[in-house]
Amino acid sequence: MKDRVLPFRQIEWWVVTFLFVSIILSNVVSTHTFNLNYNQSMIYFAKIFIPLIFLASFYFFHMKIFPNFLEDGKKSKLIIYSILTFFGSFISIGAFSVGANFSSDFLMPFYFNSIAIYAGYGAIIYILNQILLTDKSKDFKPYNILRFVLIYIFVVIFLLQFQGIAGEAIAILFVVIVPCILGLILYNYFLIYDLKKQGRKGEATAFYVFLIIIIAGFFIFFSIAKGDSEFLVPGIMIIFCIMVILFPISNIFFKKYDSFLSQINTLSTKVDRSTADLSFLRSQINPHFLFNALNTLYGNALHENAENTAEGIQKLGDMMRFMLHENNQDQIPVMREKEYLVNYVDLQNLRLKDQENVEIVFSHNEENCPGQIAPMLLIPFVENAFKHGISFQKKSWIKISLRCLDGSVHLDVNNSIHRSNEEDPERKSSGIGLENVKQRLKILYPEKHDLIVRENDLEYFVHLSIKL
Structure with a gap:
């Protein structure tokens, strides 16, 4: 009324x-x-x-x-x-x-x-x-x-x-x-x-x-x-x-x-959730990253042994399989979300390993992560760090910490900031994935998550805690 x-x-x-x-x-x-x-x-x-x-x-x-x-x-x-x-x-x-x-x-x-x-x-x-x-x-x-x-x-x-x-x-x-x-x-x-x-x-x-x-x-x-x-x-x-x-x-x-x-x-709520999930998928399937990963694998195939290439192809295949199948489910094991995140960071390390100005630190529990979580809630913050925190000309760093506790998941991401120029086509879409995941968190975990985002001229910091 x-x-x-x-x-x-x-x-x-x-x-x-x-x-x-x-x-x-x-x-x-x-x-x-x-x-x-x-x-x-x-x-x-x-x-x-x-x-x-x-x-x-x-x-x-x-x-x-x-x-x-x-x-x-x-x-x-x-x-x-x-x-x-x-x-x-x-x-x-x-x-x-x-x-x-x-x-x-x-x-x-x-x-x-x-x-x-x-x-x-x-x-x-x-x-x-x-x-x-x-x-x-x-x-x-x-x-x-x-x-x-x-x-x-x-x-x-x-x-x-x-x-x-x-x-x-x-x-x-x-x-x-x-x-x-x-x-x-x-x-x-x-x-x-x-x-x-x-x-x-x-x-x-x-x-x-x-x-x-x-x-x-x-x-x-x-x-x-x-x-x-x-x-x-x-x-x-x-x-x-x-x-x-x-x-x-x-x-x-x-x-x-x-x-x-x-x-x-x-x-x-279901309509909002479906809309958010659809927009999320559209914003997260980044063709630039996929092409970069494939070019890296192609270069390794020409200049190195087949081991690195096989490992890269396997990780990329696991990621694509996750995005095509498990990403459509309401809940998945936290361990699968963690594996996707590990594969993503490993592929980025493979692409950036020869860059002296880039420092990447990823700390996470080696043991199994218990519980269930909605898919693709962690990766947007990590992807955003690689998207805006890496420069081949300037000193860059990305520090990621993932902790899985009994009944909760905690993610911390700290990265350098390199502002894109006004003509960069990705500048206009910057933040779409983050805004989308914030909306999904409000719908899926109301009063059960804590998200802190801070930034200054030099670095960007994200802390996310989710009660499962």
Whole structure:
């Protein structure tokens, strides 16, 4: 309700449908169809078909004609279909109205009053949209609440001028009973159900007992004031209906609603996670590194023995196999993530071993790393170090420490910084992988990871701890 505008066109349709169906059913059951004369029969059928025609006309204009105009912008269609709907409903309602003597002439005041009420409601909604629905709007709760209030006000206004057909019972239903039921449901949700859900059962019970006492006290006071104990009977019935029918049924819907929200949040998290994983894969498959590694292997094959080349090819194959297969899993052994990291650093060492200005230190546990971890959470920080921390002309260093403990993993990366120039095509994409892994950490390990990133003009430092 706070994050978006509710679908009020559908809500208005269901409210109006409930209103007219209630009117029709009330008129059907309130009249005995046996032994009716001609005039009584005309009144009976008029009270059924006039609300039915109103409902059909509202549906065609509110749910079909006007939404189509908003979609295609064709004014001619809007005018033609509106005129056809107007004359069709006007003639049909006029025939029943005159036949039942609801109006002395064919020009029915209640018909045009209804159109005026609908037009006035539309005008107020248009003004409200222009005032409250701006591009800067972030909290739509006040707007949504105001729209509900306006719907109720215009329903009451419509009923007041529709009394000849709707009847007193329907007016009491919508003016008194429905608001009371809605008020009790809201009271139950915010002051009883929600407090129980938060574990505050004592407060919830207090509000529940307070409500029963208030209702019982009102009817006791009323019966004493009138001197008639019969007024206690409706009070007892109301309390019984609240305790046995209204609150239990509303609690069922509240639980369904919570379950629905939970499913939406779960699906949203999965979508965010899938999007992050897809973007992560795109950002981490670095073609420059793969080409450099292959060129290095090719050079070793020409100038050295086959042992280094075979070792390099094996490590590169293990990395590619990891990226193609295990990287698609939700969880993998920490040891496999560590092996990928070791292979990556070994290949970089193979490429950079003849560079005197480059110092690479990688310390890690030799023993097996226990536990499971989401794949490709460690490598982005190491890859970023090699991407921005190596220069063949200046002194460069990369120091990596990986510690696997029981139930946690700790990674520290410290590297020199060599700023790329403005024309470097990779400068614009710098940081995409890091931002992506930060998002994945928030989704996969909320409140279970610690990430510290610091930098100055000379060096870059990252500390990452993950509770598995």
